[in-house]
Structures are given as structure tokens and as C-alpha cells.
Amino acid sequence: MPRYTYDQPSDRDAVENEKTWEARNNPVTVYQLLKKTADAHGPESAVSFQILSGPKDKAETLSWRQLHDKSVQAANLFRSLGVGEKDAVAFILPNANETLIALIGGMVAGVVNPINPLLDAEQIAALLRETGAKVVVTLKGFPKTDVGQKAHEAVAMAPNVAHVLEVDLNRYLTFPKNLIVPLIRPKVKPAHKADVQDFNAALARHNTTLDFADGGVDRVAAYFHTGGTTGMPKVAQHKYSGIVYNGWLGANLLFDPDDTIICPLPLFHVFAVHVVFMAVLTAGAHVVFPTPAGYRGEGVFDNFWKLVERWKVNFIITVPTAISAMMQRPVDADVSSLKVAFSGSAPLPVELFNRFEKATGVTLVEGYGLTEATCLVSCNPLGEGQKKIGSVGVPFPYTDVKILQCDGDGVVLKECGVDEVGEICVANPGVFAGSTYTDEAKNNGLFAMGTHLRTGDLGRIDEDGYLWITGRAKDLIIRGGHNIDPAEIEEVLAGHPAVAFAGAIGQPDAFSGEIPCAYVELVTGATVTSDELLAYAREHIHERAAVPKYIGILDELPKTAVGKVFKPELRRDAITRIYNAALEAAGINAHVEEVVESKKLGLVARLKATGEVDYEQVNHVLGEFTRPFEWMD
Incomplete structure (x- = not known):
């Protein structure tokens, strides 16, 4: 043994x-x-x-x-x-x-x-x-x-x-x-x-x-x-x-x-x-x-x-x-x-x-x-x-895991308490502090306190010492354990003459955990269909796994005060779209009323019944996905 x-x-x-x-x-x-x-x-x-x-x-x-x-x-x-x-x-x-x-x-x-x-x-x-x-x-x-x-x-x-x-x-x-x-x-x-x-x-x-x-x-x-x-x-x-x-x-x-x-x-x-x-x-x-x-x-x-x-x-x-x-x-x-x-x-x-x-x-x-x-x-x-x-x-x-809030240089702003969400930072004999990457420029800001690797994952530690991952500070799409950089998808779509802005995220998937999807905002006066953009993506994105399975066209992408695409709103839309489709396909009288941010769980889909509901069936249908859900009062 x-x-x-x-x-x-x-x-x-x-x-x-x-x-x-x-x-x-x-x-x-x-x-x-x-x-x-x-x-x-x-x-x-x-x-x-x-x-x-x-x-x-x-x-x-x-x-x-x-x-x-x-x-x-x-x-x-x-x-x-x-x-x-x-x-x-x-x-x-x-x-x-x-x-x-x-x-x-x-x-x-x-x-x-x-x-x-x-x-x-x-x-x-x-x-x-x-x-x-x-x-x-x-x-x-x-x-x-x-x-x-x-x-x-x-x-x-x-x-x-x-x-x-x-x-x-x-x-x-x-x-x-x-x-x-x-x-x-x-x-x-x-x-x-x-x-x-x-x-x-x-x-x-x-x-x-x-x-x-x-x-x-x-x-x-x-x-x-x-x-x-x-x-x-x-x-x-x-x-x-x-x-x-x-x-x-x-x-x-x-x-x-x-x-x-x-x-x-x-x-x-x-x-x-x-x-x-x-x-x-x-x-x-x-x-x-x-x-x-x-x-x-x-x-x-x-x-x-x-x-x-x-x-x-x-x-x-x-x-x-x-x-x-x-x-x-x-x-x-x-x-x-x-x-x-x-x-x-x-x-x-x-x-x-x-x-x-x-x-x-x-x-x-x-x-x-x-x-x-x-x-x-x-x-x-x-x-x-x-x-x-x-x-x-x-x-x-x-292995020492700390949940920290850091600035871009790795300076610790706060060490989080029990069940408080922050960035998962790790020190153990497997962490090569200071020189993780061969490209030294990529090591800048990668460590907190000079010892703890900033994983880019958001999480919390509960009262029993268990670690929970609630999201990602970095935007990687993880498809069946395979990491996909959304920036590459966005760069390809931005190369289309009709696209002004693009935001790529992972949408929930019952098989792969998440798969790539994208949302675009068009150049003023331009016209293009989602199918045309999907064909363009298939032609120009080299790796098949990174090709978006869905491209939504919005009048305007949600943006931060400095003009960056605000991806939490896109994730809310994707969760709503995928979960509602799953509920409808199963003939369940319920829909996603809203997606809220939970400090403990990250994005949570809140469901509302529209008729008689088999709650055990809902647990089976939405239990296929990794994002949590709850019922509204």
C-alpha cells in the first residue's frame, strides 16, 4: 500500500x-x-x-x-x-x-x-x-x-x-x-x-x-x-x-x-x-x-x-x-x-x-x-x-496555496480569508520561482511575494481547507483540458472587413466542459451573417479545436470604461443561451431568468419555473455542465 x-x-x-x-x-x-x-x-x-x-x-x-x-x-x-x-x-x-x-x-x-x-x-x-x-x-x-x-x-x-x-x-x-x-x-x-x-x-x-x-x-x-x-x-x-x-x-x-x-x-x-x-x-x-x-x-x-x-x-x-x-x-x-x-x-x-x-x-x-x-x-x-x-x-x-489579490506586478494587495475569492497562488517544490518560462519577459508579474506562482485561476479555500476554483483571472478557454487562447480567435475575426470588435469566450458544453464561441460588433454599415463569419473562422484559424462553434452578432459589445470588451457579460449570455436550449430540448418548463456573480461560486444561472417541473430531471440535465445553477424564490 x-x-x-x-x-x-x-x-x-x-x-x-x-x-x-x-x-x-x-x-x-x-x-x-x-x-x-x-x-x-x-x-x-x-x-x-x-x-x-x-x-x-x-x-x-x-x-x-x-x-x-x-x-x-x-x-x-x-x-x-x-x-x-x-x-x-x-x-x-x-x-x-x-x-x-x-x-x-x-x-x-x-x-x-x-x-x-x-x-x-x-x-x-x-x-x-x-x-x-x-x-x-x-x-x-x-x-x-x-x-x-x-x-x-x-x-x-x-x-x-x-x-x-x-x-x-x-x-x-x-x-x-x-x-x-x-x-x-x-x-x-x-x-x-x-x-x-x-x-x-x-x-x-x-x-x-x-x-x-x-x-x-x-x-x-x-x-x-x-x-x-x-x-x-x-x-x-x-x-x-x-x-x-x-x-x-x-x-x-x-x-x-x-x-x-x-x-x-x-x-x-x-x-x-x-x-x-x-x-x-x-x-x-x-x-x-x-x-x-x-x-x-x-x-x-x-x-x-x-x-x-x-x-x-x-x-x-x-x-x-x-x-x-x-x-x-x-x-x-x-x-x-x-x-x-x-x-x-x-x-x-x-x-x-x-x-x-x-x-x-x-x-x-x-x-x-x-x-x-x-x-x-x-x-x-x-x-x-x-x-x-x-x-x-x-x-x-x-504545497502552500494562498488566495491573494495582487496588482499587475505581483504586489499583494490583500490575503483573502475563508471563502473569500481571489487569485490562487501556489508555492511547492514544483514551482520554479522567478524563472517559470524560458522567455524571461513572460515571468514579469508572475509571482506574488517572490515565491508563489500566480496561476491566473480565481478560487477560494473553505473552512475545511478545501480549494474551489470559481473562474479564471486569465481568459483561457479550456476545452476538454486543452487550453485555447481567445486572443488568437479575436485577432482572426477582427481581420474580417465587416468586424469592428470581437470577444471570444468558452461557452458551457456537456462533453468538453466548454468550447469556443465568439461575439462580434460590426463596422458601421457592414452586413455579414454568423454562418459567413463561422466559415471565415474555419478557414483562417489553424487549429480545429479553436474554431468557434457559435458566433453572435451584437449591435454593440459590452465594454469597460477604458474600451475593453467586458467578457463577464458575454459569459452570462452564453450560459443563458446554452442552459435554455438544454431545458427546452428536455421539455422542462423552466428557463434561466438571470445569471449572477456569486462570491463563492462565480457565475450562477438562476432558474425560474414556468409550469410544473420535475426538479430531479433538471438536476440531471443541467448537472451535465460545470457552471452551477439555483432556483429563484
Whole structure:
């Protein structure tokens, strides 16, 4: 069992009172952590990957000793290609065992830089230039994906990249598919001067013991870009100390060596890497990655419960959009091995929480973290302790959360009291105070008191010490855990000749939590329809996830005294529009009379009955959304 219980807020204090974080003498580097686990759990299963989603499809499992050896080979390979401790190794890959090998090897040799393969080539190239990557690991051309093509196109725009290493997924396929792929493989013709090699062939030429001395000191070991699907994402720096801290939390509060975890989340994201894999690495547990695309993979949701049965999974790692999809399928397998499902990345609707626990009999734990803090901040109690649905739980040991009101420079104007809303500010071993972003200009005003990261999220701490998120000081739209910068949507729409002003927000969505929508004010005398603006947006916004699903045309956008678009009014309109549509579709005799600002809950829809109402039905219908509602007197 994990070393500590985490059922009550007092358990957090007990962990801290036992020892200081510094006194725990954890491994300093990822290599030390890897070696410690390989020595302790060498022959035991570390990671399994299957390229197809069927419960009987071929899978490859690596033991901890094998993962250690291959990761060391990767580190030696990267060093042989000129990568030093301050040089970046980027990978542009879907999930696979090679992705983990590149991840660990990159951290050991230099600074690993996971990049979302769904970004377009221009964005990938910008990230490669921002981090100064010397080496890129990506896919060899493969059917039904353009990752390899985009990666080579990006390298052509990033002259700092000297080497490209290709992973061929064909080795995971069985007869006859593995004979067909070479015949239909898309041809990738690089237009750059970087040297191109086969990743696995290059690995095999290197030793399974380090050819260089592990530095043995804390340093930056990873660059993770923020989730923005439009524009240039910011790049956060993660040190060994933050990575080890996230792994320690999972291994001591959640996983033990006998556990198996299924993680269909992408390995370019901190949730999968720092929260899940580093915890698995620290505990010596076993993690399963189904399909390169994870939850997006063909057949994953249809086969999900059978995969749980196949691998005797104890922990599910998930997000609200995936939970919603799971609940549209029957639990058609033996899932008695399950202990807990852990959900993060986006708020979880109450109705979805209840439906999941009822269907599976499994505890669902909601948590909170962010890329800039190397991830973990808080979670609800894991065992018998009180879970407050809608809360993101109690801050983890050695994590100090303050609710502050600050000016633009991070000067604290006020520390908020119990249930008083302010900006969530975090200090813990995962926060790289002063230098979170690679672009130093972006660190200005990012910290309060010089120590606490300003998350941009608004929230409160209740009398029991539970953290609640009530809104965002920054305007990011979070679509299924994917961050979208509204400024990029607004810039595109403002480029239309008929548009004078544009404001983009997230509108409530039962599946994704929220999806982009926009409101525009037209140039005097101009005429254009919403459909025409939607077509314009689809053409000019590169990332499909960022294209608004609704564009409203207003006579005049609400504005502040200094002429900025006043987005709370737009959010009120969107909540009213979406909730009324849901009520009408369900045949419920009620509507949203107003949307008010609650100090504790943020924007709340106030309902008024227009006839006889089944209140339980209303709870089911509107419980699909994350924004709260209440009845008017």
C-alpha cells in the first residue's frame, strides 16, 4: 500500500510534520530515480503499449531493467549527437514505448522538450526555435497520420535542429498489416539539412551503462509548452526537483509497486508525464498506454472496460471528456480490480461524477494542477475521507496555496480569508520561482511575494481547507483540458472587413466542459451573417479545436470604461443561451431568468419555473455542465 493515507486534511499536516521535504533525501536526478527503481524492481513490468485497442491485440511490455537500459542508450545516443545538459531534445510523437525512452533519455542527457503532434508545422517550428532543440525524435511516415510530414516541415523552419531520429510504428503490427504498411506508407521528403536516422537502430549501437557522469545536481530537465492550440504557446521550465516531487506524491499517496495504471493521455502533457509516469517510476508500478492516440484512438472507448479487465487495472487516469464518452458505453467486462479513477485537466460536472461512480462502483477523485507548477497542486481525499464534488480538494503536502489579490506586478494587495475569492497562488517544490518560462519577459508579474506562482485561476479555500476554483483571472478557454487562447480567435475575426470588435469566450458544453464561441460588433454599415463569419473562422484559424462553434452578432459589445470588451457579460449570455436550449430540448418548463456573480461560486444561472417541473430531471440535465445553477424564490 502507499506509505501515507490521504483521507483528511489533517493527513497532509501529518506528512509535513513527520519530515521536511529536504530531509526526505529523495533522488536528485531522474537518472538516480530510474536506477533506484531498476535495481529494486528490475524484472517486473514497467510499461506496456499496444498499437491497436482490442483486448487481445499484440502488446509490448518492457520490464524496469529493459526500460532503464533503453533509456540509458537513448541518453548516450543524444550525447553522441552533441546534446549537453542545457541542450534540448524535442520529441514530436504519439504514445509508444519509444516515446517514454526518448522522454527519460532526453532528461538524463539534456533537457527534454515534448511537443504536441497535433500542432501545425509553424507552431512546432516556433517551439523548436524557442527551445533551441538540437535533436528531434518523431515518426517515420505512417498511414493515417501526418506527424512525420509535419515534423520534417517544422525542422526545415528550425535551422538549430541538426539531427532527426525516426520511430517506425510498423514494428508493433502483426501479419498481414505489417506487410501492407511499407506498400502504402506516405513518402516523406525532407527539405532540410538535418541528418536523419532510424531511432531504434541508432539506440542499438550504444551502451546500456552511462557513457558520461550523471551530474547529480538539480537543474532544468524539461521544457513543456502550455496547452495553447493557437498562437505561440509559452514554454515552462521544469527542474529535476519538481519532477521528483510529483513522482513522490503519486508513489506515496496513490500507487504501490503491485498496481497497474491505464493512462490513455498524451505523453506531451504534464498530466501523463509528471503525475502518472513519474509516480509509476517512483513506485515501481506498471502503466499501460493503449494506442498511439490514447483516448482518441480507434476503438479505445468501445474496448475500454475490456482493456481494464485484460490488464487487471487498478487505477484509471482520465479527464471529463473521456468520462463522458465512457458513460455512453456499458461496463461490459470484469472491472473488480479497479480501486480509483483520477480525473484532472478540466472541471468535472456533478452529474457526470455521480453517473460514473454509480456505473462502476469506483471512487472518482478530482484534482488540480498546471503546467507552470510542474503540475500537482491538490486533490480530493483518496480513501474514505470527504470528497466535496466541485472542489479540487486539499493542497498536497509541501504545497502552500494562498488566495491573494495582487496588482499587475505581483504586489499583494490583500490575503483573502475563508471563502473569500481571489487569485490562487501556489508555492511547492514544483514551482520554479522567478524563472517559470524560458522567455524571461513572460515571468514579469508572475509571482506574488517572490515565491508563489500566480496561476491566473480565481478560487477560494473553505473552512475545511478545501480549494474551489470559481473562474479564471486569465481568459483561457479550456476545452476538454486543452487550453485555447481567445486572443488568437479575436485577432482572426477582427481581420474580417465587416468586424469592428470581437470577444471570444468558452461557452458551457456537456462533453468538453466548454468550447469556443465568439461575439462580434460590426463596422458601421457592414452586413455579414454568423454562418459567413463561422466559415471565415474555419478557414483562417489553424487549429480545429479553436474554431468557434457559435458566433453572435451584437449591435454593440459590452465594454469597460477604458474600451475593453467586458467578457463577464458575454459569459452570462452564453450560459443563458446554452442552459435554455438544454431545458427546452428536455421539455422542462423552466428557463434561466438571470445569471449572477456569486462570491463563492462565480457565475450562477438562476432558474425560474414556468409550469410544473420535475426538479430531479433538471438536476440531471443541467448537472451535465460545470457552471452551477439555483432556483429563484
